[in-house]
Structures are given as C-alpha cells and as structure tokens.
Amino acid sequence: MSMLLEKIKSLAKQHQAENVLTRRHLHAHPELSYQEFETSKYIQAQLTAIGIPFSVIATTGVLGIIEGKNPSKRIIALRADMDALPIIEENKVDYISTQEGVMHACGHDVHTTILLGAAKILWTLRGEFEGTIKLLFQPGEEKNPGGASYMIRDGALKNPVPQGIIGLHVHPGLNQGKLSFRKGRVMASADELYVSIKGPGGHAATPHQTVDTVLVAAQLITSLQTIVSRNRDPQNPSVLSICSVHGGNTTNVIPSEVKLMGTFRAMDEVWRFKAHELMLQQAKGLSLATGAEIDFRVDVGYPTVDNEPNLTDAAWKLADTYMGASNVEETEKRMGAEDFGYYSQVIPGCFFRLGVRNEAQGIIHNVHTPHFNIDESAIETGVGMMAWLGVQLFA
Ligand SMILES: [Zn+2]
Numbered sequence: 001m002s003m004l005l006e007k008i009k010s011l012a013k014q015h016q017a018e019n020v021l022t023r024r025h026l027h028a029h030p031e032l033s034y035q036e037f038e039t040s041k042y043i044q045a046q047l048t049a050i051g052i053p054f055s056v057i058a059t060t061g062v063l064g065i066i067e068g069k070n071p072s073k074r075i076i077a078l079r080a081d082m083d084a085l086p087i088i089e090e091n092k093v094d095y096i097s098t099q100e101g102v103m104h105a106c107g108h109d110v111h112t113t114i115l116l117g118a119a120k121i122l123w124t125l126r127g128e129f130e131g132t133i134k135l136l137f138q139p140g141e142e143k144n145p146g147g148a149s150y151m152i153r154d155g156a157l158k159n160p161v162p163q164g165i166i167g168l169h170v171h172p173g174l175n176q177g178k179l180s181f182r183k184g185r186v187m188a189s190a191d192e193l194y195v196s197i198k199g200p201g202g203h204a205a206t207p208h209q210t211v212d213t214v215l216v217a218a219q220l221i222t223s224l225q226t227i228v229s230r231n232r233d234p235q236n237p238s239v240l241s242i243c244s245v246h247g248g249n250t251t252n253v254i255p256s257e258v259k260l261m262g263t264f265r266a267m268d269e270v271w272r273f274k275a276h277e278l279m280l281q282q283a284k285g286l287s288l289a290t291g292a293e294i295d296f297r298v299d300v301g302y303p304t305v306d307n308e309p310n311l312t313d314a315a316w317k318l319a320d321t322y323m324g325a326s327n328v329e330e331t332e333k334r335m336g337a338e339d340f341g342y343y344s345q346v347i348p349g350c351f352f353r354l355g356v357r358n359e360a361q362g363i364i365h366n367v368h369t370p371h372f373n374i375d376e377s378a379i380e381t382g383v384g385m386m387a388w389l390g391v392q393l394f395a
C-alpha cells in the first residue's frame, strides 16, 4: 500500500508542470454550461493520447473507463465538472480568459485538470490495483437542471454500478495543501421561486376599485419569511430569499402585475418539499383574502449533497494517510448548491474540498468573482488525492 502511495506522490509531482499547462489552457478557453464542446474535445484528445477508452454522453460529457486487475472486484467513480460562468475576468495573468464575458470563476478548469491528471496516473498504475475506475467529466454544473442529471440519465452510474462516487471542489477559504471533509449533508438543495401577482390594475386614488398587487406582493414577501422562521426546526438550516421585485412604473397607477423571483434552500429533503407546499398554501390563502390572482411556481433544482458516512469516513482516513492528518479538517455546512447531489441520491457519494488559498500571493477571492484564482500547487494535491482514492477506496 505505501509503495502505491509513494508512486502516486512521485507521479503527481512529475506531472505537475504539464498539469499546470492543461489548467491554463482550459482557463483561457472557458465555455458556458451545456456549451462545453471544445472542452469536451480537449478531454477526449487527452484521454486518447493516454490510451484510456471513453464514450461521449450527455452531449458534451465524457465517460472514461480504466480497468485494473480483476475489473469487477470494485468500481469507483471520480467526477469533475467542465463549465464556466458568464463573468468578465479581471485577473492579470497571461492565461486570462480569451472568451469575452466567460470565465472559469468556479474552478471547474481545475477540477477537469485534476481528473485528467489522476486518470494518467491510474492508467500508468493499472497493473497494480484491482477494480475499475469510471471517470465522469460532466457538463452544466452551474445551470439547472444540472449536467449530473444528464450523466445519470445517460447511464454513467450503470453497467457497472460504482460502489461510490468522489468529487472535489476548490475552496478559496482553505489554504493550499489542505483538504476538508464532512459526513452527512454538506450542501443545500436549491429551488427557484417565480411568482406572478395579478389584478385588474387601476387608479392609485381608488384602490377600493381594484386589487393592490404591490401590497399583496409586500404581504407575500413578509409572510414567506415565516415559513423559515416559524415552521422550520431551528436546528436545521433553511433559507428563503426573494431577490427580485418588478411591478409598476409610475406614482399613481396600481400595476396589473407584480413579479417576484427568489431562491429556497434546505438541508433536508423532507422539509424541502413540505416547505414548497407551505409556500403554495400561503399564496393561495393570500389570493383568497385579497382577490389577487397569484401564480406561484417552484422550479425544483439541485438536491442536497449528502456525504454517505461510511464512504466519507474511508475517504477521510485515506486523506489523513496521504496528506498527514494535520492537513485534513472538518468542513462546515454551506447553503450553496452543487449538482453532485444528484449522484449522492443514487449511490454513496463523498464531496470534499481542496484548499487553494494563498494569502501571500493575494489568492483570497471567492468563487464566482472576477478575481477568483488558485494557488496552482493545489493541482498536485488534488491529482494525487483523486488517484489515491481511486486505488484505495473499498480495496
Ligand atoms: Zn459555481
């Protein structure tokens, strides 16, 4: 076992310069969700060059297969996402985005690089471990319905069914050289709320002759907050935010429509759907009370990311061995969402965080911001860690 560990560490080090070039190429050529055509071709070319068989699924997704000795003995899936965000990059680096208004601001270029790097090591060592590694390069993590759902639809978790799936995410809050794990629910579900409040409209001086859609909107926004504050168990986090209000355009006309948009997040799948019902009930009640026509739509998004305890324990222990226990921490829960949640609903999943922060180098900016960047030495850590989990989990 320690022989393999040493080999993986030394290969990750040996390949680091080349992996950094891969990351910079991907960073300079970002593509938006579900449009990752060049990224997909690049991954396919890399896998072809290594010799790894693959298929293209979910339009731009790539599913690679590495068989070790005794391929059916254990099946492990490793996942990376490929898409970028509609953000104008403001970093001063020579590998800055060449695509106007598109930026790898969530580090998915890093995730893809790490999985390619791990794949190369796993392919080299395929005579030295048992089982099969499935490599999932997925599209569309940043946008509903989530590329993970298409990967699952197209059979990525079947024939053979993996015993577990591993994903990582860069974490600008954690120093480079560190990893963090957590068992159970680590990220929230995220559902989008779209509300239309309609009435006949009318003169502001005669509100009694119409329905005041603005007042109804205000009442609804306020009453929705009681769902989280009064119906939810305070021990279990949940967030409802109305983030957009549109209606009316002058001082003396009651508008015939007010539109609201917002997000609802939860850490519990049962509560999540109960809350949807409570929202609809409130809208219905307010409609009855005021005479406004209220169309309340919940666009169901990503499920919670639920780290299966046994798999997470095993991955955590392996991380302690690979990194040294002092470099592995427990991470906090976050109300952000990740479509990795879809995989963790089907098979045991473990989603962990990779430290990329380096204050001395000014690398402190959060994901989804124009200054987000990483300390690239984290790539070596990520590559080695994914390869190590690939050969050791359930072994
Ligand atoms: Zn993101």
Ligand SMILES: [Zn+2]
Residues within 6 Å of the ligand: 106, 107, 108, 141, 169
């Ligand atoms: Zn992301």
